[in-house]
Amino acid sequence: MSMQQIDTAVVAPDRSRRRLPPELNILSVLLGVALIFEVLGWILQGQSFLLNPQRLTIMILQVSVIGIIAVGVTQVIITGGIDLSSGSVVAMSAMVSMSFAQIATDRAIFPALTDLPAIVPIVIGLTCGLLAGLINGALIAYTGIPPFIATLGMMVTARGFAKWYTKGQPISFPTSEFAAIGSGIWPVVIFLTVAVIFHICLRYTRYGKFTYAIGANLQAARVSGINVKAHLVKVYAVAGLLAGLAGIVTAARAQTAQAGMGMMYELDAIAAAVIGGTSLAGGAGRITGTVIGTLILGLMTSGFTFLRIDAYYQEIVKGIIIVAAVVADVHRQKKRSKA
């Protein structure tokens, strides 16, 4: 049989393995944006943008919370879903965890439960997020409503809960142990740790393989023996848990919790994931890309502030960049389907 001949005739040399990692594109965007600000910095402000470690630290600190959420949201988007509730879950978790992290004052929410070890509010905050995520996941998996609607419902409900919790009053005076979580570069450390853990999960564990499979073809995933419903619940629960963690970090860093915290964070997180190359069609995306996407968002905010450009312009430009990222994604998909 002449199969061997055919093999050599059709198959050109293997180039698929030598392809550059897809993050390189996004990384070059990050460097490009940084360079633009550097040049503009010298022209408009007469100083360097990048050679200021303090500014860069603040920049990363500011986006760490978004980054923690984005790691969860990336996983949701890989399954082909979306999570609009994370910003509200941040507020809910911030409020609830803070109420168990107070020192004894006459204005404490639970006067009998003050000066608790930090682990208590942490566990409670994480549980809050986890529950919200579980509800999202269960609604999507078992009632069949679209993720957009299920998490939109949670977005409104969790925000409402955060307001109802203290009738709109902020909660302050945390123990120093709790406040330490948000101090210094701890938020950055937490963000990067979370990113590394879930990068490994997505690439090297069964959890990750199943997540991509569900996003690539839900029917085929089912026939391959994956319990799709249970897995979706897991993924949304992880996203909720990370939003809860982000809430704790936010509250600890501000040393106060308010019902208005985390407003629109869900959109920034989705933007970070999408800029980082996660496909809204599902089945493709990487945590490394999301981390870079988060940094791009941070760089933009920091750069505009540095150039003393009005905050309103920042939002306009951010909107354009998000759309551009999706256009690039669609373009990539077209190129693939042609190849």
Add this chain to the structure above:
Amino acid sequence: MISERTLEAVRTYTRGKGDDLLVVEGIRKEFPGVVALDDVQFKLRRGSVHALMGENGAGKSTLMKIISGIYQPDRGRITLRGEDVTLDSPLAALEHGIAMIHQELNLMQFMTVAENIWIRREPKNRFGLIDHGRMTRMTRELFERLHINIDPDVEVRKLSVAARQMVEIAKAVSYESDVLIMDEPTSALTETEVEHLFDIIRKLRGQGKGIVYITHKMNELFEIADEFSVFRDGAYVATHDSADVTRDDIIKMMVGREITDMFPKEAAEIGDTVLSVNGLTLDGVFHDISFDVRAGEILGVAGLVGSGRSNVAEALFGVTPATSGSIRIRGRETAIRSPRDAMRNGMAFLTEDRKETGCFLILSVLENMQIAALHNAHVRGGFVDQTGINRLCEEMKDVLRIKTPGLHERIENLSGGNQQKALIARWLLIKPSILILDEPTRGIDVGAKAEIHRLISRLAGQGVAIIMISSELPEVLGMSDRILVMHAGRATGIIDRDEADQVRIMELAAK
């Protein structure tokens, strides 16, 4: 004076040997890792039907996509009516009079037939608004010319597949196209519908159009095509008049080798009953299905599309569990409520629709192969043993001769036959004792088909119990030890290999 007969003869002659309408020379097209076409030529004459033959992945569809402006060639020349043309978009091709009728129909479901045909060219009234009355009349005239009987004002989604195809053809004709490309137009049509389609094709040929006809079906070639070209592995092989050759000649040209062992059923040792199904019922879909399958046995399942064959397979595998009846595996009553349950009991299921329920198209060949095996083996503490599984997949790739630039290639870049082999590999990696195959060779070229048949035979030889659903009677007859025939959700008979022939099966299937 020239007699009427002479004139007719001249007409026939010119029709048979019309001028060159479209000439393609030296076309090359490369995709990442694969040369899809290399130095390909093709010549289409006026007033002729030209069939393109070749295995899947031979390059027919790629060539047609180049001619209809979807792909740009890396090299080569396209001459239309004697002039060089550049076809850089489907619209440009259309404006040059080249129209493609796609395998996947491209009509807008919620718009009417007339709106679909005249889209972008709607007749306007004096206020600049669309003149629906005139559009309907124009559609009627067009349909009359082609003897098509469809209401122009009905929404496309309400039409049958055959009717939609007629609409597509009418649309192509409405552009006054000279070159019409049809990609396997009969794959979803009934026999009468095929006849109607052929009538239309003959009419178009009589009007001097050139028709390119891609098909896998040999009898269609002899019925409708004047000449044909054969492609193999991205290269042009030959062009002949279809009257001059036999079926075997064409097969030889297509595969470049003789296929004598198309259904290489080997005698396998039949062992104990592995799967025993009793009174299996899914309300409203199938009723009271009972059969046994033994180790080493291939049970063929025949029946018309819609007879419930695939539903039984889906019930066995827990995709849509049955409502009543019993499934015994190795003598033990077993409840199967999900694919996972079925896999735990040693079952594997190659689904009917490769794209919809089989492949993860955007993922790599490796990811596609390993997914089912990740349930039990190859995972420690949640972590995938990627080195180990890579080695197994590489072996599988070699054993099954999966043609791919590498395991990291996206599966969507592989040909249908190679995708199917990768999916079979997915299931072999879990070492099943019961293998359910639903249309294992649908849409696959002749060479890959024979390989898959040989593989199925070999698996039976190793003691796997196999259930094989197929619409191709020669396949069922050639491969099966016994054949279960279904009609309208019921089992109408189980025939032994020695007693089975096409007539008996059709009698039971069409009861």
